[in-house]
Amino acid sequence: PDLKDTRTFLNLLEILGAKSTYNNGDLLVDSSNINSIEAPYDLVKTMRASFYVMGPLLGRFGEARVSLPGGCAWGPRPVDYHLKGFEKLGAEIILEKGYIIARAKKLKGAQIHFDIPSVGATANILMASVLAEGKTQITNAAIEPHIVQLCKVLNEMGAHIEGVGSNILIVNGVEKLSPMKVETIPDMIEAGTFLMAGATLGNITLKKVDPTHLNIVIRKLEQAGCELVVNDNSITVNKCDKLQPVDMTTDVHPGFPTDLQAQWVALMSVANGSSHVTDTIYHDRFAHVPELTRLGADISLNKNMALIRGPKKLKGAQVMSTDIRASASLLIGALIAEGESEISRIYHIDRGYEKIEEKFKLLGADIRRENG
Structure with a gap:
């Protein structure tokens, strides 16, 4: 990419x-x-x-x-x-x-x-x-x-x-290695990000993905009430009108990826009830929480656990990216929110997502990139 x-x-x-x-x-x-x-x-x-x-x-x-x-x-x-x-x-x-x-x-x-x-x-x-x-x-x-x-x-x-x-x-050990041609595997974190966006924004079909890399994410979305259609190399998620709260704890593979924790927090902020998100990999990876609260999310932190009280009606606001995955969570939150939001320091999101705004435009999102 x-x-x-x-x-x-x-x-x-x-x-x-x-x-x-x-x-x-x-x-x-x-x-x-x-x-x-x-x-x-x-x-x-x-x-x-x-x-x-x-x-x-x-x-x-x-x-x-x-x-x-x-x-x-x-x-x-x-x-x-x-x-x-x-x-x-x-x-x-x-x-x-x-x-x-x-x-x-x-x-x-x-x-x-x-x-x-x-x-x-x-x-x-x-x-x-x-x-x-x-x-x-x-x-x-x-x-x-x-x-x-x-x-x-x-x-x-x-x-x-x-x-x-x-x-x-x-x-x-060997003496030397030789050149070869490589085809990279699908990015499961980008795929997981779009699955969570689709759960609240509308129907999304991801192609050229490996669903086996996302088994735990698929299960969590199903527990939250989402309808998914999983094929060999594609996943479709339909908009979930009554999103249910689901607790989540990150873990090493095949557990829930820490790189999708921030996006899950954004999703749970509009679920119908309270949920807990615990990060066992990086205990202080919650820089996105204060920014999501600016959009109206009700989240409190206790060490490496976030308590998310939903559902909250998110409203547009100015927010600031702090890292790659926090940027993705803010983008999901901003697309859910009523009104216009402005996300600054978007160079973070460009580190891990290729032209993400163009992909969301294809899905009907009203989103634009501004220089400044």
């Missing part, structure tokens, strides 16, 4: 020495002439996923210098699991002037266990260990769909990863 984060990551790859061309959804990357092992602060601070270059650089060159990550402004999200994993593989880790420096003459296979499944750490350790010497076993690994696809892609490039799709991954 043509996202701001995609462009940021391509800029980072070019700084490292790779060449890339992007045209109408097709991306070609040539990493044969990478000549730098440093990911600078100016880029990494804007997108946390930039930290994912550490594993590949360390595996390929035996050294990486990466700025401590930034990204969305909600809560501390440490990279301890990444660093402990690299150390298990034999890397020396140094923190110097805001940069993490990792060095190893040759990574060695190891036993690595995550106390909590971490998507980022699983990906980073995988990309380092495929070029390590010997066998690496990762236990309690993340099993999100994009981790499964990463494993499959690495295997097609020449890696030897066993246990794909399970929480125990066994990696037998």
Whole structure:
């Protein structure tokens, strides 16, 4: 997808020495002439996923210098699991002037266990260990769909990863990887966002999606009284006139994604009764709540739980985005609300959604983007 984060990551790859061309959804990357092992602060601070270059650089060159990550402004999200994993593989880790420096003459296979499944750490350790010497076993690994696809892609490039799709991954290191052609999987978070919008705004059919990635979201919408039609690669959700309150707790896959928590809060604000939303992944990921209350939602917070009292008649207001998914929740709230709303700092939403206003226009929404 043509996202701001995609462009940021391509800029980072070019700084490292790779060449890339992007045209109408097709991306070609040539990493044969990478000549730098440093990911600078100016880029990494804007997108946390930039930290994912550490594993590949360390595996390929035996050294990486990466700025401590930034990204969305909600809560501390440490990279301890990444660093402990690299150390298990034999890397020396140094923190110097805001940069993490990792060095190893040759990574060695190891036993690595995550106390909590971490998507980022699983990906980073995988990309380092495929070029390590010997066998690496990762236990309690993340099993999100994009981790499964990463494993499959690495295997097609020449890696030897066993246990794909399970929480125990066994990696037998290889000398090198080869280029290949990849088709990305559907974005389940974008799909989930539109499903929740459709539950209150009108009938929506999503095509080229994988419903198995969204089983828990589909079940929650059905519990809320929504009528859905699920096929092999499409989902239709019809407008729910009597939305019922449903409690929700985020969890690692196949649980309810934390990246859809904010959107669910917006949806529950117009449900016929009170509901609780608990985020067990990021306890303070509730920056959207004060902004939704500006639209008229009745929400109170207690640590990592939101109590949402519905139904409330939302009314248009000026609101401010704070991160990618909060932006999506505010957009859903604004489209539900009576009257006109203005959402500022929309650069956040452009990081994770491609031309989202154009897609909502196709569904009949009165929405426009203004420069200013």
